[in-house]
Amino acid sequence: MEMENRDRPRNLTDELDRQLFNLKTLYDVSHELLGLADVSLILKNFLLMTMGNFGAIQGFIMTQDLTRQEKTRFEPIGFYESDHLLLEELASRLLAKSAPEEVEMLKDILRGPKSSMPEMVCVAAFKVDEHCSGLLGLGKKLIGDEYSNDDREILATLVNNLVASLKNARYAEALLKALEEVRVLNSAKDKAITHLAHELLTPIALVAGCLTQLEKRLKSLPPETWEKTLTRATRAVQRLSEIQYEVTDIMKGREIRTHRFISQLLALCADEIELLFEEETGGGPVVERIRQRIDELFGSKDAEPVEVQLDRFVTEKVERLRSISEQRDIDVVLHTEPVPAITIPIDPLGKVVEGLIRNAMENTPDQGRIRVTVGNRGKEIELVVSDDGVGIIPEHQAHIFEGFFPTQDTMLYASKKPFEFNAGGRGADLLRMKIFSERLGFKISMTSSRCIHIPGSGDICPGRISACGFCKSPEDCSRSGGTTFRVTFPVQ
Numbered sequence: 001m002e003m004e005n006r007d008r009p010r011n012l013t014d015e016l017d018r019q020l021f022n023l024k025t026l027y028d029v030s031h032e033l034l035g036l037a038d039v040s041l042i043l044k045n046f047l048l049m050t051m052g053n054f055g056a057i058q059g060f061i062m063t064q065d066l067t068r069q070e071k072t073r074f075e076p077i078g079f080y081e082s083d084h085l086l087l088e089e090l091a092s093r094l095l096a097k098s099a100p101e102e103v104e105m106l107k108d109i110l111r112g113p114k115s116s117m118p119e120m121v122c123v124a125a126f127k128v129d130e131h132c133s134g135l136l137g138l139g140k141k142l143i144g145d146e147y148s149n150d151d152r153e154i155l156a157t158l159v160n161n162l163v164a165s166l167k168n169a170r171y172a173e174a175l176l177k178a179l180e181e182v183r184v185l186n187s188a189k190d191k192a193i194t195h196l197a198h199e200l201l202t203p204i205a206l207v208a209g210c211l212t213q214l215e216k217r218l219k220s221l222p223p224e225t226w227e228k229t230l231t232r233a234t235r236a237v238q239r240l241s242e243i244q245y246e247v248t249d250i251m252k253g254r255e256i257r258t259h260r261f262i263s264q265l266l267a268l269c270a271d272e273i274e275l276l277f278e279e280e281t282g283g284g285p286v287v288e289r290i291r292q293r294i295d296e297l298f299g300s301k302d303a304e305p306v307e308v309q310l311d312r313f314v315t316e317k318v319e320r321l322r323s324i325s326e327q328r329d330i331d332v333v334l335h336t337e338p339v340p341a342i343t344i345p346i347d348p349l350g351k352v353v354e355g356l357i358r359n360a361m362e363n364t365p366d367q368g369r370i371r372v373t374v375g376n377r378g379k380e381i382e383l384v385v386s387d388d389g390v391g392i393i394p395e396h397q398a399h400i401f402e403g404f405f406p407t408q409d410t411m412l413y414a415s416k417k418p419f420e421f422n423a424g425g426r427g428a429d430l431l432r433m434k435i436f437s438e439r440l441g442f443k444i445s446m447t448s449s450r451c452i453h454i455p456g457s458g459d460i461c462p463g464r465i466s467a468c469g470f471c472k473s474p475e476d477c478s479r480s481g482g483t484t485f486r487v488t489f490p491v492q
Helices: 002-033 039-054 081-098 149-218 227-251 257-268 270-281 286-298 310-324 346-362 429-440 474-480
Strands: 059-065 070-077 104-106 122-129 132-138 306-308 331-336 342-344 369-377 380-387 443-449 482-490
Touching (some): 070 081, 081 122, 132 149, 310 369, 342 482, 346 369
Antiparallel strands (some): 104 122, 369 380, 380 482, 443 482
């Protein structure tokens, strides 16, 4: 009895030492895996740490693709190179036989027949996810007894930590792969769009010039025989020209190489061209007129930043847009308050202001209302353009600034005149505004509620409130949905 009491503290100390060793092992291995995102590095580090903690002189770890039944990674340590193929083959067979659903400690001993390959006396199979499983094998301990039940329990816990790390790493790998695919696709898209914008520049200018010349020659004929057709053609060319300039602004800002090249070529040939035109037409300094035309078509409209009173600037834009959109029955409510000046190039600011107001008009039915507000917001100046239009469905809102993402069926837009209901549709204008904001230091955001009466992207608004079967007044339409864009400028 006395002997048992003397042994009890020793046994308790041994148990505490064992528990402390197990906790330290778990901590060391988990800390080693923490933050790693490379699957091969995780497997190699885990194997080295596990062998070191258990004193094993040989070990391996392997992962397998369950869909193809192929090895994906194989890390052996302490084996002759001539045994690697045999070890890999035996491990694959054992893993297929065990078909683990989680972490399982196997009773099988992995040994090669008639081979110098050491036996793997402690083997664990594990499943990472539906696409990946794996096998861990440890050889005999360098010093000490066989693997105890406690050893196998702590090893199973360690492998569970390994599985968690592998899951995170595989998610990271999948994300990186998807990101690389998106990067490649974006690069290809950018090249295609840049090429398209460049290729459109000259043909559009030539077609526009031809239409101008054609109009002059047709004026001797009755207008009813040609005017409508020519107007449609001119409108189509203007639309193409707008697309081309939007794409140019989006991709690189205004492209100046074409302008520079043609201007230099004109300078080199100026005398010859002038002489030629004088001989053919009897005209005067035509070269200067040609140069001006080249500047109009190809030159940069970007300017140095200037001080702008945003309240006055927006007021002028609203009045101008009211005058050129008189065919629409829309109430444009303007409210401004005196604000400090902002410093920004005029050209992109005009495109943002006009683009937001035009976008609001083209998405608001007749008899609807648009509100344009300029005011102070703390240390910033805010422009708000709000409409009572059809709104944007939630699935599309996240992509609205990505570009070339029309929010309605493209066929609905047809070739309508600017400011007409549903006349938009290119999907590039908002991307251009977003790029301007990043380049010039202002912020742009959007909130929207889809009209509750036409919740689907394929549902169509009749384009006039009095023709709507759900709304009896503009107030009803206002409550049903709408979109608000906010642009904030820093005060200098």
